[in-house]
Amino acid sequence: MFSTPTVVGELLFIGSCAGNFYAINKTTGQMQWSYNIRQDGKQQSFHGDPLVTNDLILIGTDNSCDPDGVGHVYAFERDTGKVRWKYRSTSVPTDIIQLNSSVYFGSFQDDWSSVDLRTGSLNWSFSTGVLNKNCDWIMPPAADENRLFIAGLDGVIYSLEASSGRVIWKRKLPAAPSTGLALKDKTIYVGTSGQRIYRLNAETGTVISELATEAKPVGRLAFANDSLFMFLNNASERVGYTISVDSKLTGVRWKQRSSPDWASERPHLWKESVVAGNCRGEIAAFRTRDGEPVWNLSLKGCIRSIGSSGNMLFAGVQEGTIYAYELSTRP
Amino acid sequence: MKKNRGFISTLVLVAMASLSCAQSSNKKDANLSASAGPELRWQYETGG
Numbered sequence: 001m002f003s004t005p006t007v008v009g010e011l012l013f014i015g016s017c018a019g020n021f022y023a024i025n026k027t028t029g030q031m032q033w034s035y036n037i038r039q040d041g042k043q044q045s046f047h048g049d050p051l052v053t054n055d056l057i058l059i060g061t062d063n064s065c066d067p068d069g070v071g072h073v074y075a076f077e078r079d080t081g082k083v084r085w086k087y088r089s090t091s092v093p094t095d096i097i098q099l100n101s102s103v104y105f106g107s108f109q110d111d112w113s114s115v116d117l118r119t120g121s122l123n124w125s126f127s128t129g130v131l132n133k134n135c136d137w138i139m140p141p142a143a144d145e146n147r148l149f150i151a152g153l154d155g156v157i158y159s160l161e162a163s164s165g166r167v168i169w170k171r172k173l174p175a176a177p178s179t180g181l182a183l184k185d186k187t188i189y190v191g192t193s194g195q196r197i198y199r200l201n202a203e204t205g206t207v208i209s210e211l212a213t214e215a216k217p218v219g220r221l222a223f224a225n226d227s228l229f230m231f232l233n234n235a236s237e238r239v240g241y242t243i244s245v246d247s248k249l250t251g252v253r254w255k256q257r258s259s260p261d262w263a264s265e266r267p268h269l270w271k272e273s274v275v276a277g278n279c280r281g282e283i284a285a286f287r288t289r290d291g292e293p294v295w296n297l298s299l300k301g302c303i304r305s306i307g308s309s310g311n312m313l314f315a316g317v318q319e320g321t322i323y324a325y326e327l328s329t330r331p
Numbered sequence: 332m333k334k335n336r337g338f339i340s341t342l343v344l345v346a347m348a349s350l351s352c353a354q355s356s357n358k359k360d361a362n363l364s365a366s367a368g369p370e371l372r373w374q375y376e377t378g379g
Binding site: 016018022028295312313320323324325328 | 370
């Protein structure tokens with residue numbers, strides 16, 4: 001799978017399924033630098049969002065749940081691809097999150113770590129102790145000014161003190177989390193396999209409100225103003241939905257059904273549209289306001305990640321191609 | 332014989348040019364179906 005296409009200045013950063021991390025000129029498609037992670041051990045995948053700092057780009061790597069595999073967090077110098085430091089782990093399939101001078105990430109083994117951003121040395125680690133026998137997906141974490149929020153493989157949502165890893169609170173919902181955690185206005189949002197979306201108070205973990213959904217919420221959540229967007233998945237019927245709900249979870253504002261289900265992990269917000277891609281190479285955009293289809297296009301491959309910068313939209317497909325589209329400025 | 336080889340080469344070139352045109356024509360169709368959507372600028376093959 002591709003990591004999320006991320007643009008900084010003129011460069012597009014993306015990791016491929018074959019173990020290469022690329023910096024590509026976003027306008028011309030010319031590669032500026034690349035790094036092959038297979039030189040550092042048995043690993044070849046990039047998942048999740050990279051972290052961009054003033055001069056670095058950090059990305060996690062893994063070899064899925066392979067017990068012989070390894071993973072790292074790489075801190076690349078953005079302009080040259082030089083490795084400033086790398087932190088070795090069993091796997092790092094999650095986003096890399098920064099709080100102050102530390103970065104945070106999780107592994108397929110449900111170990112969560114804090115590492116010093118400047119040196120790459122370990123600050124602390126936290127483990128739920130659950131064995132990931134089925135190679136379940138590790139949900140992306142969220143963070144506020146001084147706390148990290150994670151969904152453990154034990155189905156529990158934890159609030160950890162960012163400076164120490166100490167558990168501040170934990171909350172077990174009636175069903176296991178099935179989406180990444182998202183934080184907005186001191187409220188945590190999460191979907192569960194029980195076909196519900198929850199709002200939790202970030203201070204206490206108390207459930208504020210919840211909303212039943214037509215199918216299981218999956219992937220990541222996205223916000224625009226007071227709307228929350230997500231994908232739902234009915235795996236048995238290979239049907240997916242893109243839905244918009246209000247941020248207080250009082251009801252569904254609009255819903256768009258699709259078959260097959262969306263494969264691009266999250267509704268990507270771009271130009272007042274929600275953009276989604278599937279494994280037939282179809283990309284569709286729906287108006288954020290009311291869900292009306294705006295445009296669609298076709299490419300070759302299973303679309304796994306979508307990113308954007310200004311008028312440009314980027315899509316990574318599982319088969320290994322990165323596509324760059326540009327919205328015409330002509331009237 | 333030389334003339335024939337030249338003729339065949341020309342045919343091959345014409346055939347290749349047609350294939351190219353067909354490809355670019357397909358691209359246009361995809362963009363037309365996207366109506367006001369974005370247009371393909373470049374693609375990069377990572378090989379996997």
